[in-house]
Amino acid sequence: MPGPDSSQTQGSAAPSQHLQACPHCGLAHRLSAPRPGTASHCRRCHALLRRTPGGPRQAALPLAALGLLLGLAALPAPLLSLHLHGLERDGTLGTGARAFAEDGLWLLGLLLLATVALAPLLRLGLRLVVLAGLASGRPPRWLFHPLRWEGALAAWCMPGIFLVGGLMACVRLAMLADLRLGPAAWLLAALALVALAADEAFDPLATWEALEARGAVADPSALAATATAPHGARPWLACPCCHRLAAAAPATTLATLAARAPGWGCARCGTPLHPRKPAALARSTALLATAALLSLPANLWPVMGITTFGQEATHTILGGVLALGANGYPLLALLLFLASIVVPLVKILGLAAMLLRAAGLPAPPTPALARLHRLISALGRWSMTDVFVVAVLIAMVRFGALASITAGPGAGCFAAVVVLTMLAAHAFDPRLMWDAPTRATRARERAA
Ligand SMILES: [Zn+2]
Ligand SMILES: [Zn+2]
Structure with a gap:
């Protein structure tokens, strides 16, 4: 090797x-x-x-504090209110999670709460602890723990994606009934902007170096x-x-x-060190195969059941895209089509090609696959948009036989595909593609 x-x-x-x-x-x-x-x-x-970061580094601490305050204020506040034939329904962030649980998809409810509220708030809180600790005269020795967790949570923070999904749901709700935005919608929009600015001002590597210089490792x-x-x-x-x-x-x-015994960790952050991620190919293949299998029911089973005036109908993912297009929103329909159908497909096929390349089997060239891996790692989370659309719709439209939307089994399968492909991309070690001998080197070895 x-x-x-x-x-x-x-x-x-x-x-x-x-x-x-x-x-x-x-x-x-x-x-x-x-x-x-x-x-x-x-x-x-x-x-x-x-x-x-180009701006002042001192901005990272107040921005993290502001983001945390905005997020905490948004949690209990009303997000939307819907008026239909004299009936009214208010929804908060928790209403969507509760609606998933009522429809038997409580794991999806937990995922919604974790990605939209818990992970972003926890991440900002951990960052605040680290920056405040560093600003103090004597930073505590354990400060490397919160910084390590702060980095690990990054991939699971999705308030911005929730906003885009929420906007698409609002477009569909506005066709059905009178819709008003609550204060939580504005607080969440402000949180997404502040979180962007906070990420821009925060330099994780410089923070690790500062912790190392102060002995908090x-x-x-x-x-x-x-x-x-x-x-x-x-x-x-x-x-x-x-x-x-x-x-x-x-x-x-x-x-x-x-072959080194486990427990040999990084001196700075304590993460176990390995030359390459352990069992990367086996883990990534297993996660990807499960995701590929689940993508069939995710696309064929209904993600939503819709009742209007006693009439029941179901919607698949593609059905939702077509409904948006047919109602005069071709741009939103295209966005949803890309996020829910194209991105998951590219993720599954792309990761499969990377696994072949890492195993030394015929596959597209490594530089192209390396670019694709970075793209998948950065954009893969956006497939959650459709799950958030469903979350807002099922939370708001609960008016009995008059008009009701419930979550279908396809929504659970689809969320599982998104999460499994994210885990597969994370379990995969792209360095294995550069380690694997190319066809040219194998030919040279055979000739020698
Ligand atoms: Zn480390
Ligand atoms: Zn490189």
Whole structure:
């Protein structure tokens, strides 16, 4: 097996914090001191290695506090109110989760609460703890724990996606009845904007370096040992969480590293270190195969049941797209079509090609697949839009035989496909594609 990270840094004695391995292809880079408003990209796969915010770094703390306040205020406030033939129904964020539970899809209710409210608020709260701790005279030793969790929650924060789904649902509700936006709708919109600005101002790598400088890390003694170790040693072990590089002993090979007893963690954040994600191919294949199987009922079974004046009808995902188009909203219909049908399909086919490539089987070229993996990791969450559309519709339209919308089994299967493909992309290690021998190298090996 080839060495995981290139020898670009061999023989140097630079301190480890200036070295960074590309998390997408494994190539090690020596980065110069970061300047505000700049970004560094990988030389081989062009992935973003480090982005330094241009604005004042002090803005990160008040923005996190403001986002937390907005989110806490939005939770109990009314989101929408719907008036139909003299009847009125008010909905909060919790109403959608309760409606899923009433329709037998309580797991989906939990997912809704977790992605729209709990994960974003918890993430802002954890960030606030870290920044406030760093601003204090003596940051506590345990400060690396909240920063580690803050990073892990990023993929599950979806208030912005909920807003887009909510907007699509509002368009359909406005066709049916008189609709008014409540204060929570404006608070959520403000939260999505503040969360964007807060992410822009926050520099996770600089925060990890600040924690390291102040000794608030998992194992300060190991940090001191690596700082004096010869840095020409190979291979490097890159931390998947804080991106710190740890050098293994000079004679260590990838095979002996892989066989190392568990519990050998990153000195800075405590995350277990492995040359490559353990059992990445097996885990990713199992998750992807389950997602591919579930995508059949997700598209064939109804995601919603609609009752109007005693007449019952059901809607599949495609049915919902067509209804939006037929009612004069072609742009929203196209957006929903892309998010609910095209993106999941591209995710499943793309990940399958990446698994083939990583296993050394014939597949499209690695640079193209690497770009696709970054796109899938960034955009995959947007498929949740349809789940949020259904959540708002079933929460608001509960007027008995007059007009009611209930969640169908397709909605549960569809949400499972989105979550499973997100987990499959996360379990996959894109560096395996760069490790796998190409057809050209195999031909050379055969000829030799
Ligand atoms: Zn790279
Ligand atoms: Zn780490």
